[in-house]
Amino acid sequence: MTRITADVRFLRGYNQALVMGVGRTARRFERSTVVQATGLTPQAVSKVIARLSADGLIRATGVRRPGVGKPAVVYELVPDSRYAIGAHVARRTLRLVLVDLAGTVRHSAVSPLPGDFTPQQLLDALAAGITAITGSSDVSGRLTGVGIGMIGPLDHAHGLVRGAHGLRHWHDVPLREIAEKHLGLPVHLDKDVTAGITAEAWRHGATFGDAALIMIESGIGGGFWLGGAAHRGAHTNAGEFGHTVVDLNGPRCVCGRHGCLEIVHQHAIEAGDIDRAARVVAVGVVNLLQTLDLAHVVLAGADLLRHPDTYLAAVTEAVQADARRVHWLTTKVTLSGLGADAIAAGAAMQILDRHYGIPELAPT
Amino acid sequence: MTRITADVRFLRGYNQALVMGVGRTARRFERSTVVQATGLTPQAVSKVIARLSADGLIRATGVRRPGVGKPAVVYELVPDSRYAIGAHVARRTLRLVLVDLAGTVRHSAVSPLPGDFTPQQLLDALAAGITAITGSSDVSGRLTGVGIGMIGPLDHAHGLVRGAHGLRHWHDVPLREIAEKHLGLPVHLDKDVTAGITAEAWRHGATFGDAALIMIESGIGGGFWLGGAAHRGAHTNAGEFGHTVVDLNGPRCVCGRHGCLEIVHQHAIEAGDIDRAARVVAVGVVNLLQTLDLAHVVLAGADLLRHPDTYLAAVTEAVQADARRVHWLTTKVTLSGLGADAIAAGAAMQILDRHYGIPELAPT
DNA sequence: AAAATTTAGCAACAGCGTTGCGTAATAGAG
DNA sequence: CTCTATTACGCAACGCTGTTGCTAAATTTT
Numbered sequence: 001m002t003r004i005t006a007d008v009r010f011l012r013g014y015n016q017a018l019v020m021g022v023g024r025t026a027r028r029f030e031r032s033t034v035v036q037a038t039g040l041t042p043q044a045v046s047k048v049i050a051r052l053s054a055d056g057l058i059r060a061t062g063v064r065r066p067g068v069g070k071p072a073v074v075y076e077l078v079p080d081s082r083y084a085i086g087a088h089v090a091r092r093t094l095r096l097v098l099v100d101l102a103g104t105v106r107h108s109a110v111s112p113l114p115g116d117f118t119p120q121q122l123l124d125a126l127a128a129g130i131t132a133i134t135g136s137s138d139v140s141g142r143l144t145g146v147g148i149g150m151i152g153p154l155d156h157a158h159g160l161v162r163g164a165h166g167l168r169h170w171h172d173v174p175l176r177e178i179a180e181k182h183l184g185l186p187v188h189l190d191k192d193v194t195a196g197i198t199a200e201a202w203r204h205g206a207t208f209g210d211a212a213l214i215m216i217e218s219g220i221g222g223g224f225w226l227g228g229a230a231h232r233g234a235h236t237n238a239g240e241f242g243h244t245v246v247d248l249n250g251p252r253c254v255c256g257r258h259g260c261l262e263i264v265h266q267h268a269i270e271a272g273d274i275d276r277a278a279r280v281v282a283v284g285v286v287n288l289l290q291t292l293d294l295a296h297v298v299l300a301g302a303d304l305l306r307h308p309d310t311y312l313a314a315v316t317e318a319v320q321a322d323a324r325r326v327h328w329l330t331t332k333v334t335l336s337g338l339g340a341d342a343i344a345a346g347a348a349m350q351i352l353d354r355h356y357g358i359p360e361l362a363p364t
Numbered sequence: 365m366t367r368i369t370a371d372v373r374f375l376r377g378y379n380q381a382l383v384m385g386v387g388r389t390a391r392r393f394e395r396s397t398v399v400q401a402t403g404l405t406p407q408a409v410s411k412v413i414a415r416l417s418a419d420g421l422i423r424a425t426g427v428r429r430p431g432v433g434k435p436a437v438v439y440e441l442v443p444d445s446r447y448a449i450g451a452h453v454a455r456r457t458l459r460l461v462l463v464d465l466a467g468t469v470r471h472s473a474v475s476p477l478p479g480d481f482t483p484q485q486l487l488d489a490l491a492a493g494i495t496a497i498t499g500s501s502d503v504s505g506r507l508t509g510v511g512i513g514m515i516g517p518l519d520h521a522h523g524l525v526r527g528a529h530g531l532r533h534w535h536d537v538p539l540r541e542i543a544e545k546h547l548g549l550p551v552h553l554d555k556d557v558t559a560g561i562t563a564e565a566w567r568h569g570a571t572f573g574d575a576a577l578i579m580i581e582s583g584i585g586g587g588f589w590l591g592g593a594a595h596r597g598a599h600t601n602a603g604e605f606g607h608t609v610v611d612l613n614g615p616r617c618v619c620g621r622h623g624c625l626e627i628v629h630q631h632a633i634e635a636g637d638i639d640r641a642a643r644v645v646a647v648g649v650v651n652l653l654q655t656l657d658l659a660h661v662v663l664a665g666a667d668l669l670r671h672p673d674t675y676l677a678a679v680t681e682a683v684q685a686d687a688r689r690v691h692w693l694t695t696k697v698t699l700s701g702l703g704a705d706a707i708a709a710g711a712a713m714q715i716l717d718r719h720y721g722i723p724e725l726a727p728t
Numbered sequence: 729a730a731a732a733t734t735t736a737g738c739a740a741c742a743g744c745g746t747t748g749c750g751t752a753a754t755a756g757a758g
Numbered sequence: 759c760t761c762t763a764t765t766a767c768g769c770a771a772c773g774c775t776g777t778t779g780c781t782a783a784a785t786t787t788t
Binding site: 005006007008010011014015018038039040044153155162209210222224226227229231232233234235236237238239240241243244245246247248249250256257259264280283286287288290291292293294295321326328329330331361 | 369370371372374375378379382402403404408517519526527573574586588590591593595596597598599600601602603604605607608609610611612613614620621623628644647650651652654655656657658659685690692693694695725
């Protein structure tokens with residue numbers, strides 16, 4: 001991993017992203033808010049605000065009278081100033097969302113995908129769906145790109161699908177490249193779970209610490225947010241959390257090992273014992289906490305959302321039991337606030353992040 | 365986690381750190397090497413090299429004749445220009461090392477610690493050991509600080525030992541503060557495993573991708589290097605890898621759960637079955653790979669080093685079996701090249717990192 | 729000896745946040 | 759009403775970064 005040089009443009013993007021982060025988190029903000037949140041000098045904040053205003057990303061919306069002194073100008077993000085489209089590619093469905101600069105899902109639509117669909121069929125479905133969305137909304141000139149979240153394995157850096165689980169026509173498909181050509185828009189390709197955790201990080205803002213998204217949807221996966229960024233691993237293959245062994249003498253899994261979290265969970269489901277299934281997931285989550293020490297755990301996925309309260313209760317209880325010995329070990333457990341849109345919305349936010357988020361210093 | 369502002373001093377520190385990284389990795393380097401490795405312009409590299417030379421951190425050491433054209437000046441890091449002391453605090457021993465700017469261990473000494481030692485006893489042992497080292501080596505004015513790697517739980521950001529496993533006198537001890545006062549040097553406090561993985565990252569340089577250090581030494585812990593930095597987790601408590609469940613129906617562990625990696629491993633050891641113990645660790649390592657997708661796994665720790673080849677073989681085999689399905693999933697498994705010095709040396713490197721490593725943008 | 733090639737630095741420049749200071753807008757005191 | 763204290767905020771100059779344009783030096787090749 002060769003690091004890239006940092007020049008003054010990095011500073012510009014970085015501090016600009018800090019201010020945008022404040023704007024997304026707090027609906028309205030003034031200069032002093034930003035000064036406190038970022039540590040920038042008031043003068044620097046003025047300059048950044050001037051730049052962002054000129055680009056139409058934020059706007060003045062009134063004044064606040066603090067009692068004595070000149071009233072402070074109140075700013076707000078302009079949600080309609082930029083949009084991105086997010087796609088969640090699952091085995092049989094394509095979910096498309098339109099997300100604005102504030103992170104709000106403005107449109108959401110699901111369409112079926114042909115069984116064992118080909119790359120061309122996906123491209124056609126994407127193009128048709130995007131046309132439908134841009135036709136019904138006025139996003140002219142403000143669409144920044146398309147984010148695609150899908151099952152792996154894939155190579156995020158090169159936009160390459162190495163081979164999607166359960167799909168035959170997806171071996172070493174350069175999806176990003178052909179999608180950009182087909183759609184005429186910048187495309188970002190990532191694993192579904194990584195897109196999902198990005199959405200959570202966006203919604204929570206700068207206060208979002210290390211976190212994981214547990215996704216239960218025809219398999220169990222994990223998306224990670226560590227040190228202020230998505231963690232993808234050395235080969236964009238992080239998150240195969242369902243294939244960690246929790247029962248050395250357990251049943252054989254499709255991956256060849258015995259007692260994977262996923263197969264143990266599945267057996268409980270097939271036995272009709274949702275409570276036990278939820279407790280199995282809880283064991284896996286506590287394993288994650290022991291290993292990574294997370295501040296947040298977010299639960300998501302279609303199968304999980306069939307019994308959200310059962311899973312939430314089991315995981316919460318296990319996490320609290322684990323931390324009971326000490327007062328300082330606090331971890332929040334929540335359901336994803338975006339529901340079924342989580343992955344698609346996160347994929348869209350990854351596009352917006354490319355322009356208005358913290359610039360990367362270490363590419364690849 | 366409030367991010368801090370980035371100003372031009374960040375650029376200076378960042379690009380300087382890139383050049384220092386090249387200097388540590390390649391023993392000798394010239395301007396064109398740095399240009400290629402960092403992406404900086406030749407002129408920028410000249411400026412950075414001028415600054416570093418003025419500080420005595422690097423020096424010209426000759427010329428290379430590339431065939432045609434003006435010969436290139438060859439530079440090298442000046443190892444003796446800066447030193448740091450590293451301390452590895454275990455339950456019954458204190459290991460102190462002197463590390464130079466190149467990352468070489470120049471002195472190493474182990475002294476016993478009293479059973480159930482107190483903070484004051486540790487401070488005295490530290491002071492005595494440091495005096496012995498500085499007495500026998502000429503490090504006057506070039507000692508940058510003391511790094512302490514010890515068992516947790518602790519609070520890295522505030523330099524606070526919350527309570528060390530198995531030690532009674534260590535509850536909420538502000539070790540960094542009192543050690544800085546007692547020793548008159550800057551002190552960095554971190555978990556042993558985090559210090560250990562930092563040492564590996566230093567030795568491997570910029571090419572070191574996501575990695576873990578597995579430490580087996582009266583317990584099983586893990587140190588993580590993710591996204592170009594040490595991963596400590598939300599409460600500096602990451603790495604309790606030994607307390608992840610791998611056998612749902614396994615024996616009860618001291619932590620209250622059943623079938624933790626650590627207790628299953630310990631049972632195998634007690635049964636005299638080292639091979640089985642090693643395979644248990646291998647299962648844990650593969651679990652990590654599935655979750656985090658690592659490029660390197662480094663094995664370390666006193667107990668592991670009693671049977672290094674057995675562990676290395678078992679883990680290597682399990683990792684290769686896991687990756688056999690695909691060609692692109694490559695993970696290197698190695699023993700720590702620093703042996704028993706790994707933790708102490710890493711703690712020292714954390715001090716050097718503070719001055720000459722990549723500056724942090726997101727403190728706390 | 730002249731040309732080609734490679735290395736390296738000087739000087740001017742653009743862009744960033746910072747500092748110093750002046751100005752605008754308000755509330756409250758006299 | 760007038761004056762003062764207070765708060766908000768921007769202009770201008772500055773220091774620092776890496777970048778660009780160009781010149782000079784050192785060596786091999788022709």
